[in-house]
Amino acid sequence: MSLPHAILTALLEKPSSGLELTRRFDKSIGYFWSATHQQIYRELGKLEQAGHIRALPAPVPARGQKKEYEVLPAGLVELTTWVARSEDPKPLRSSLLLRMRAAAMVGSTGLRAELERHLALHQAQLDEYLVIEARDFPAARPRPEPDRLRHLVLRGGIDLERFWVEWLTHALAELGGE
Numbered sequence: 001m002s003l004p005h006a007i008l009t010a011l012l013e014k015p016s017s018g019l020e021l022t023r024r025f026d027k028s029i030g031y032f033w034s035a036t037h038q039q040i041y042r043e044l045g046k047l048e049q050a051g052h053i054r055a056l057p058a059p060v061p062a063r064g065q066k067k068e069y070e071v072l073p074a075g076l077v078e079l080t081t082w083v084a085r086s087e088d089p090k091p092l093r094s095s096l097l098l099r100m101r102a103a104a105m106v107g108s109t110g111l112r113a114e115l116e117r118h119l120a121l122h123q124a125q126l127d128e129y130l131v132i133e134a135r136d137f138p139a140a141r142p143r144p145e146p147d148r149l150r151h152l153v154l155r156g157g158i159d160l161e162r163f164w165v166e167w168l169t170h171a172l173a174e175l176g177g178e
Contacts, residue, residue, distance in 0.1 A: 004043050006033045008052065008071055008079045015056060015070040018044055031129075031157055044069060052078055100171075112175055119168040126161035129154060 006029050010021055018041045025035055035043075047053045052075030055067040071079075096118055103111050137143070137151045 002033060003035055003039060004047055004052075005079055005082050006035070007040065007043050007047060008075050011053060011069055011071045012076070012079070015068050017066040017068045019066060020068075032153065047075065050074070108175070112172065115168055115172050115175070119165065119172065122161050122164040122168065126158065126165055129158045129161060133158065 006025075007021065010016065010024055010029055014024075016024065018037075021040050021044075022035075022037045025033075025040065044053065048055065048069070051072060053069045053071055056070055096114070099114070100111065133151070133154055137147070137154070143151065
């Protein structure tokens, strides 16, 4: 149910076409809620049919022109209601942790290399988040609430990546030279 809400959020930030939304998902929302190009276009159709968004009128009508969408009042009500809704945390699903559990039964051949690969990926993501934080949220500048909330989302990503870097470093040390 959250993809439509992610799209409504992105459109409230800036009216966009499906292609622009896909690009924006790759650069921001996609860090914590991913969606394919097809999923985004499918949801745009559903949101438009539900009366939550509309295609903006084109300045000059042209065949094949991309549609740009904006949120309608019903979409704003839906998003506001969803934000206030209570939702339990979802259990963690990690194929890496499951493979480690399986390795306890069948042996850990190849596991070290996979842990090292994951460590490098999480370290790279952490580094990217820290660059974004330094660029977009300098410490000395007071921020309005929307920026504080965006920064908190980014801090959540930073803290999660730091957890994984620390945990994977510990796991590799625990495995030793295996």
